[in-house]
Amino acid sequence: MSGDGLLVTVDSRVHRLPAHVKIVALFVLVLAVVSTPAAAFWAFGLYAVMLVAAVVTARLPVLLVARRLTVETPFIVFALLLPFVATGPRVDVLGLELSQSGVLGAWNVLAKGTLGVVAAIVLSATTGPRDLLAGLERLRLPATLVAILSFMIRYLSVVSDDLHRMRIARESRGYAGGRAGHLKAVAGGVGALFVRSFERGERVHLAMRSRGYTGRMPLLSTRGATSSQWLEGLAISLAAVAVALAVRVVGL
C-alpha cells in the first residue's frame, strides 16, 4: 500500500485548494447528504450531479473512482439483505415478497454510502498526504495525533513492503497451506513484523532525539486560505446544504 493514498497527480482547481478547506467541505457535504430523508429521491439525484461535477472539475479518471467504490461492498451485501430480513408490511416486487421499510432502508444505505465514498475519494485523490496533515493541523487536531498520523503515513509503505517481502519469502519456499496452516504461517510472520516495526519506531525516535527533538514537532502548515478559496471550496457543500434544507421545507 502506497504512502500516497489515492492521490492522482494532475493539476486542477480542486487540487490547488488548501487541504483544510477541502476537509471542511467534505464534512459539510456528507453531513447534508446523511441528514436528508431517504424518500427525497430527487435530492439524492441533485447530490449525485454535484459530485459528478466535483469529479470532473478535479479531472479524476472515472475508472479510479469506480474501482475505489468497491470498499463499500460488504455494506452493499448488508443493504441487499435488508428487504428480506426486515419486518413490517410486505410489498410484492417481481414476485418476491419484500419488506417495505427494508427496501427503503436498502436504498438509504446504498445512496448515502455511495455518495459519501465518492465525496471522500474526491478529497483523497486531490490531496497529498503532507497537505492533508497540514490541513488537519490547521483544523486544530491535537498535535500528538497529527504527529502519530504523520509517522503512520510515512511508514505505511515501509511496513507494507516488509509484509510483502515476508509473503514472497514464504511462498518462494514452496509454501501453499491449507486453512489452518495458512493462519499459522500468517500469524507467525505478523509477530516478526511487529517486532520489526516497533524496533524501527525506536530507531526513528533515536534519530529524532539525535537531531534535537524535545517533544514538539515543527509545524507543517504555512499559509491559510483566502476567503475566495473558502467560497470556491465550499460551493458544492453549500449547495448540498441548500438542497437538504429545501427537502425539509417541501417535506413539511
Added chain:
Amino acid sequence: MPVHVPDGFFDASTSVATGLIAAGAVGFSLQRANREIRETGPALAGLTAAFVFAVQMVNFPVGAGTSGHLLGGALAAALVGPWTAVLVMSTVLLVQGLLFADGGLTALGTNITLMGVVTVLVGYFLTRALLQVLPRRMGSVVPAATAGALLSVPVAALAFTGLYAIGGAVDIPLGKLATAMVGWHVLVGIGEAVITAAVLSAVVANRPDLVYAARHLQRDLVLVDADGNTSTVAPDKPIAAKPAGRTLGVGVAVSLLVAGGLSLFASAHPDGLEFVGAKLGFESAAEDSAVAGSPLADYGVSGIGNAEVSGALAGIIGVLVTIVVGLAVAKLASVRANRAS
C-alpha cells in the same frame, strides 16, 4: 464483514452521539498517554498504527468461503497500553477514511467507538484481569491477551447491534441480528485470538520489554562492568506505577463514559434526539400527504416501535458493559492496593 461503517448507515443523531463518545475517548486517551508518548516518541505509536493498518489487509479464512481480518484493538492494547492503543486505532481509522476513502467521514465516530475504543478497552481490561489470576511470569500475557482478543470482537459486534437498534434506518428483528452478528464474530474473534497469540509469543520471545500489559513481570538485569564485576539492576521503568486510587478513578470514568453514552441513547430516544436527523424529516413527511398511502407510509410507525425495543436493548448492553468494565477495574485496583500495602 461489516468493518467500516459507511456514511448514512446510522441516522444522524447516532453518528453525532458516537462522534462525541469517540472525541471524548480520544481526548481522554491523549491526556493519559501523553507521558508515555513523550518518553517513547510519537514515532512508536505511528509505526504501531502502520503495523495495524498493514496487518488489517491480511485476510484469513473464517468459513463458508468468506474471510475475516485482524482488527488489532486488543493486540495493540496489550503491546502499547490501552490509551496509546486508542490513539493508534483512531489514527488507523482516520487514515483509512481520509487517505483511502474507506469508512464514511460522518461515521468516523461510530467506527472509532466500535473498533478503536470498545475492542481496546474490552481486550485490555480482560487481559489485565486474567494476568492477576494467572501465574506471575512473562508467558502468562499470551493466554491473557488471547482471551481478551477473542472476546473483544463479539463485544464490538454486540455494540454494533446495539447502535443499530438505536440508530439503524430499518426495523429488523434485533434478536436475529444480534445472534447473527455475535455468532459470526465469534468466528472472526478466533482468528483474531490466534494472530494475537502468535504476535505476542513472538514479541515475548524476542523483546519481552515491549509488552506493555506485562511490564510489571519483567526480570531484573545483570550487568558486568569493565573489571568483570557483576551487579543486578532493576530494568528501566519508563512509566512509574500509578497509584491504585488513580487507576480506580480512571476505570470509573471510563465505565461512566461507556454507560453514559449508551444510556443516553436509551433515555433520549425517541423524544430527545429526534430533533436532529433523518428520521424526523421522514416521519413528518410520511404523516403528511406526500407519501401517505404509498408503501412507505408505515415507516414512521415501525420506527417508533423500533425505538422502544432499541432503548431497552441499549440499556441492557450499557449495564452489562458497565458491570464487566467495573468488575475488571475493581479487581485491578484491589490487587494493586494489596500489593502496595
Added chain:
Amino acid sequence: MSGPAIHVERLVFAYPDGRQALYGVDFTVQRGERVALLGPNGAGKTTLVLHLNGILGSVAGGTGSGRIQIGGTGLHREHLPEVRRKVGLVFQDPDDQLFMPTVRDDVAFGPANLGLRGSELDDRVHEALVQVGMQDHADLAPHHLSFGQRRRVAVATVLAMRPEVLVLDEPSSNLDPAARRELSDILSGLDVTLLMITHDLPYALQLCERSLLMDDGRIVADGRTRDLLGDADLMAAHRLELPYGFDPLSVPGPERKG
C-alpha cells in the same frame, strides 16, 4: 573550547531487555581525524555510537556506567541539546532517519529544533541539500527517492545542524558502486571530524587513516587502517575479511593525499 573531539572511558551498557552490549570501551578521537570503526556483527559498534550524543547510556536514563567527553566537555543531561548539535549521527537505514513527509521538512527538522525560523531556516536547508547534491528533490517524499538518494538526504539532515563530529553507521551499505563513490566524494570534501562504522574495508582505507577494531563490546585494536587491514591474524580473529584480490598495502589511502 579544547580537548579531543571524542573521549570515551570505561563505557559499560546493557539494553532494557537484559542484553549487555558494551563491556568497558576506551578510545579518543582528535579534532579533524577521520576514524573507521570496524568489527563483526554484534560487536556493539552501533550501541557505542548511540552513546556519543547521549541517546543511550546512563545520561539518557539507561543502564550503564563510564565517562564520555565531547570537545572536552563531559556528557551531562543539561548539555544534551548542545552535544546533539555538535555530534551528528547518520543512521544505517535512511528510512529511520527520514521520518518527515518531504525531504525539505526532514532537513529542516534539526535546525528548526535549534530555533531557526523563516528565511534563515530555508537557507540552512538549501545549503545542506547543495552539499549532498539533492537540492532539486526538496519537495519529494522519501519513498519516491532511490536508496542512494535517501542516504545522501540522511547525511544532509545532519549537515544542516553544522556538526563538529559526523558519525556514520555503515554509510556504504546497499549502495551501488556509483552511489558509493558519490558518497565518498561528499564525505571527503567535508571539514569535520569523522567516525564511520563500516564493514566495507576498502572504503575505510580510502577515507580513514586510522581505525578502531571492536569485538564483544570492547575495543581490541587501534591503529593505522593500513596496518590493521594488513594484519591477517588480527583480521581472522575478529571475523574480518578483505575482498577478493584486495591488497591494503598497494592501494592509495588518505595519507597520500596529505
